[in-house]
Amino acid sequence: MSTGMPIITFSKNVFIPVTNVCRNQCAYCGFWRAPDHPGASLLTEEEILPIFQNGVLNGCTEALFTFGEYPETHPFFQKQLNAMGFESIVDYVAHLSELAIDCGILPHTNGGALTRKDLEKLAPLNASMGLMLETTADVPAHKNCPGKDPKVRLDMINNAGILGIPMTTGILVGIGETKADRVDSLEQIAKFHHKYGHIQEVIVQNYSPKPGQNDGNRFGLCPPSKEEMVETICAARKILPADVAVQVAPNLIAPLDLIKYGVSDLGGISPVTKDYINPEAPWPKIEMLQTLLNENGYEFRERLPVYPHFVLKEKYGIRTKPLILKLVDENGYRKGD
Numbered sequence: 531m532s533t534g535m536p537i538i539t540f541s542k543n544v545f546i547p548v549t550n551v552c553r554n555q556c557a558y559c560g561f562w563r564a565p566d567h568p569g570a571s572l573l574t575e576e577e578i579l580p581i582f583q584n585g586v587l588n589g590c591t592e593a594l595f596t597f598g599e600y601p602e603t604h605p606f607f608q609k610q611l612n613a614m615g616f617e618s619i620v621d622y623v624a625h626l627s628e629l630a631i632d633c634g635i636l637p638h639t640n641g642g643a644l645t646r647k648d649l650e651k652l653a654p655l656n657a658s659m660g661l662m663l664e665t666t667a668d669v670p671a672h673k674n675c676p677g678k679d680p681k682v683r684l685d686m687i688n689n690a691g692i693l694g695i696p697m698t699t700g701i702l703v704g705i706g707e708t709k710a711d712r713v714d715s716l717e718q719i720a721k722f723h724h725k726y727g728h729i730q731e732v733i734v735q736n737y738s739p740k741p742g743q744n745d746g747n748r749f750g751l752c753p754p755s756k757e758e759m760v761e762t763i764c765a766a767r768k769i770l771p772a773d774v775a776v777q778v779a780p781n782l783i784a785p786l787d788l789i790k791y792g793v794s795d796l797g798g799i800s801p802v803t804k805d806y807i808n809p810e811a812p813w814p815k816i817e818m819l820q821t822l823l824n825e826n827g828y829e830f831r832e833r834l835p836v837y838p839h840f841v842l843k844e845k846y847g848i849r850t851k852p853l854i855l856k857l858v859d860e861n862g863y864r865k866g867d
């Protein structure tokens with residue numbers, strides 16, 4: 531049913547931090563742990579299954595697999611993975627994706643810059659996938675981060691286009707990039723979409739400082755002001771084709787005022803898990819956002835991790851098809867109860 535009001539979308543998800551071990555060491559990241567750190571983790575199947583089940587019970591449609599990039603670069607981690615019976619983190623996540631689908635929840639994997647071969651493994655099992663471009667600039671915050679080389683990230687977005695994977699990407703604002711860098715990053719994303727039509731949304735994510743990052747200035751980290759975010763959202767809306775949504779995270783920035791500048795999606799919101807990347811920022815209640823948006827003349831509508839126009843074109847991982855068909859309405863949004 532349509533109310534005629536502009537539609538703002540979101541998805542209901544569970545966050546699965548498969549591992550926080552990573553080959554990169556981004557200066558802005560509070561999630562990353564060294565493999566021998568007491569807080570380093572690799573979740574087991576037994577730990578993850580109840581999260582899927584709790585998600586399904588609470589109406590979630592998205593299992594967001596977010597984890598450190600190629601953690602098996604560390605020999606100790608490789609041994610741990612092998613002991614669990616897997617050769618690589620991608621093989622493990624492929625297995626977890628099958629389990630998620632069996633439980634009734636759709637995988638969306640955001641595990642950093644993956645090779646073409648690894649994308650091919652995950653594509654059939656994922657409703658959509660994600661990789662933040664972050665920035666096309668060479669910034670000090672990405673020192674010692676092979677996977678944050680803009681060429682490597684652009685290459686994955688290109689491969690995802692070739693493979694027809696619906697993609698979430700975006701830029702991280704406040705990591706030492708200039709305004710011109712933001713424009714360049716958005717233009718590169720637009721170029722890929724013109725070629726392949728596979729970008730479903732672009733996140734304009736504001737860097738939000740983590741404890742211990744007070745020395746951020748050394749890396750040029752600087753959380754953007756609201757004005758800078760407005761300016762970046764306007765640039766995104768101008769540069770990106772109309773069928774690409776602009777997303778902000780409603781736990782990192784108040785979304786209402788940003789809608790008039792072009793934000794149309796509030797991303798994955800979880801009623802059951804925290805945002806492990808930004809654990810200091812609790813999710814607003816979905817009912818609260820709904821009321822706020824309705825009072826201001828917007829409809830707040832739930833989507834799946836894959837956007838309606840991709841659902842209607844059947845452009846998503848083939849193994850997710852039966853579940854997607856069960857979860858959607860005739861317009862490609864989440865079916866009501």
Ligand SMILES: O=c1nc2n(C[C@H](O)[C@H](O)[C@H](O)CO)c3cc(O)ccc3cc-2c(=O)[nH]1
Pocket residue numbers: 541543545592594638639640659660661662698699731733779796797798804805806807808834835836
């Ligand atoms: O809870 C979060 N969800 C994040 N998500 C989840 C995202 O909002 C949803 O999964 C997508 O909108 C798909 O529904 C990301 C997904 C990506 O593909 C790439 C980056 C992010 C970043 C975050 C994030 O920082 N925190």
Ligand SMILES: C[C@H]1O[C@@H](n2cnc3c(N)ncnc32)[C@H](O)[C@@H]1O
Pocket residue numbers: 558559560596640661662664701702735736737738739740807808
């Ligand atoms: C999954 C995505 O989370 C984002 N990310 C990582 N660290 C932070 C932070 N401190 N603040 C906001 N976003 C962050 C990056 O853009 C990454 O690609």
Ligand code: SF4
Pocket residue numbers: 552553554555556559560561562597598599642677
């Ligand atoms: S942002 Fe991602 S790639 Fe960078 S250190 Fe954190 S987990 Fe690794």
